[in-house]
Amino acid sequence: MNTLKYFSLLTAFVTVTIFAGCGQQSEPAMTPEEFARHVSDVIVNGTEFHFEPAVQEFEQDGVFMVEFPAGEQGVYYARSVITVEGVEDYDFGSQFALTYPAGTIKVQLNGEAIYSESSNSAGHFDNIDYGLFEYEDRFSVDLEDGEHQLSIKFTPRNTDVPNRIYFNVVRSDNGLSHPAVEAQAPSTEEELAGYGYWWVGPVQERVEEMEFMNPLLSPKELVTAEFTSVNGESVRWDLPKKHLVKSLPGWLTYQNWHYSGGTFLDAMNNVSNEFSSLDYSDYINQHMDFLLNNIEDIEAMREDYGLIESPFGHYFRFSLLDDMGMQTVPYVNRLIAQDEVDTDSEEYKLASRVTDYIMNDASRMPDGTFARFTPDTMSVWADDLFMASIVLLKMHELTGEAKYMDEVVDQVIKFDKYLLDEFSNIYWHGYFSENGEHSSTKWGRANGWTMMAKTELLLAMPEDHPQKEEIQEIFTRHSEGLLAVQSEDGRWHQVLDDPSTYLETSATAMFVRAFATGVTEGWLDRATYDEAINKGWASLTRQINEEGDVVGIVRGTPIFFSDEEYANWGTRRSDPRGLGALLYAAISVERYLDGAGE
Structure with a gap:
């Protein structure tokens, strides 16, 4: 210079x-x-x-994913807990957002059915902005502060690949994640809390769904339950597989x-x-x-x-x-x-x-x-x-x-x-x-x-x-x-x-x-x-x-x-x-x- x-x-x-x-x-x-x-x-x-190396998380960018593994035909269930705190502090409502693959799905909250549909093709799911996703469906839910038992029943049409269900509770005004809502595993024990949900399947269709979706079932009752799969083998509630990712x-x-x-x-x-x-x-x-x-x-x-x-x-x-x-x-x-x-x-x-x-x-x-x-x-x-x-x-x-x-x-x-x-x-x-x-x-x-x-x-x-x-x-x-x-x-x-x-x-x-x-x-x-x-x-x-x-x-x-x-x-x-x-x-x-x- x-x-x-x-x-x-x-x-x-x-x-x-x-x-x-x-x-x-x-x-x-x-x-x-x-x-x-x-x-x-x-x-x-x-x-x-x-x-x-890192471990795949249940929650990603505000979205929760339930995955049922590839395998045999039958009925799969998943359970999670929706926790709500301070929902009255906001001037917008709550919507349950959901995308699921080809099959039949039923969603219950606290034992009450909030969604039941069937589709021959995989639903639309797209990340379009920071924390904003397009789902196959969104519908209003009335949530109060506290814990809410979430149960999902799913019968896939295709079992050659894993079947993934993406869900979230979002704001009614703009579709972003609701700040008062979280999802967690049925058990909050330290070694189990990070898994987000439990699942079981495939079970026979004739098995009464309330054995899986009854909101009064405690984690201790779930873990001791045993069911017969479609091929006659015993299946139990289990943790989702966590993948090792880059x-x-x-x-x-x-x-x-x-x-x-x-x-x-x-x-x-x-x-x-x-x-x-x-x-x-x-x-x-x-x-x-x-x-x-x-x-x-x-x-x-x-x-x-x-x-x-x-x-x-x-x-x-x-x-x-x-x-x-x-x-x-x-x-x-x-x-x-x-x-x-x-x-x-x-x-x-x-x-x-x-x-x-x-x-x-x-x-x-x-x-x-x-x-x-x-x-x-x-x-x-x-x-x-x-x-x-x-x-x-x-x-x-x-x-x-x-x-x-x-x-x-x-x-x-x-x-x-x-x-x-x-x-x-x-x-x-x-x-x-x-x-x-x-x-x-x-x-x-x-x-x-x-x-x-x-x-x-x-x-x-x-x-x-x-x-x-x-x-x-x-x-x-x-x-x-x-x-x-x-x-x-x-x-x-x-x-x-x-x-x-x-x-x-x-x-x-x-x-x-x-x-x-x-x-x-x-x-x-x-x-x-x-x-x-x-x-x-x-x-x-x-x-x-x-x-x-x-x-x-x-x-x-x-x-x-x-x-x-x-x-x-x-x-x-x-x-x-x-x-x-x-x-x-x-x-x-x-x-x-x-x-x-x-």
Whole structure:
């Protein structure tokens, strides 16, 4: 970095310190290159490319699964206990959600039949959002606080494969798991509690069902009961088989298929191109190949054991833009780097599958704006603008097809229409089509995702693009709103317009990145934004603790319904959701400083 660059930066920081009059540290603790190296090394050193053993759980992402093994024809029974606590605290009702395979099913709660059906084909079951599933059937149940005896009778049509029944008690308003309800095994003894249910079968049809479904039968009575199976052998109540499954090590799982990983891999690729002393290509390739080399085995494990949660889980959910967009960007980068694109490669097949889904099948508002099913039917989330845009812009770069950039331009304009608060020029986290209202809060990182998307779009748009001026106006207006709520520390608050909330690292990185790029590219006025960039950057470089972790990054955040909920939502050290933004910021500040004397 040249002397002129440092002199310009130092002059700005001295001015900031005098103006603030608070004696705070104002010089960056690291250069952009040093900071990029440190953050990248946090990622590399925190990644383990292997699996560890784990035990399959009865409850997965709020869903409970009962499995009857493959075997002979006959009748199977299962028993579990539904526990309810604090149900009166909620203003929504309870529904029992159920999917079952081909066969005849009867469900009882406290000895009363609540469901009885027969089907010649397997029921529909699909994971469509975080904690949200589509079931074959949902029906209202009246639950009071306490324990409720659940009994299931099932006669399968097909015994060549295991028969799996998925169930849950969900909210009547949006289908998410009811927070007052849990399911547990008939016995709460420590060594038995984790099994979730007991089962028996196959028994002869002529055996009286109340011998199995009587809610008054205690665990001691169940365990001593003995029945005759269809082939004349004795069968007893038993525990479900728990399968040994593969899991990812660590609590941050940098190696997983997750939008955060796609973001920091793209940023690390840019870091490798920007700084001659840094090269993370081996790590990036190892990360991508970890998925490609293991995805078929994980898919087989999921099918064999009926798993909902597993390594690369979002790859299989494949519903939200969170599940696919940014994760695919590194694979498109690999294709872009090739002299000739191999359309038969796994990378190309993946990129085509993802972008085809985004363009044609992703959930949308009637006017085409990307939307989700939660927390209300067809809700616009600010996050999704980034999740979809970058891979489409990369595909535009790879193929030259205008439709990809056109889609991003259209989404940027629509998101601005739905999320902009015209009074502050900053964005609400979400918009609910059900009632035509915004969500409660102007969350920092939500605004950051949209600024990142607009930055990438403007960088990709040719100067003569007919809508570049409109996109630039949207970018500038949003920048002005964000500039007005920056703290004296240089960071931005978790709730942007509430200075009582904590200062958050990832949103700060996103805004510094956008401002620095805006000044460098001439979209923003240098004199207006210099101080904000320098303060923000200096503060970012000080968000590393004594152990070397990046601090102040908020966890993954749903749309909440009050500023207080956002304020109480905590941070996690070196959370991967913010690390890519830090690397983008380092690159943008490096380029900004290179142009400081121009």
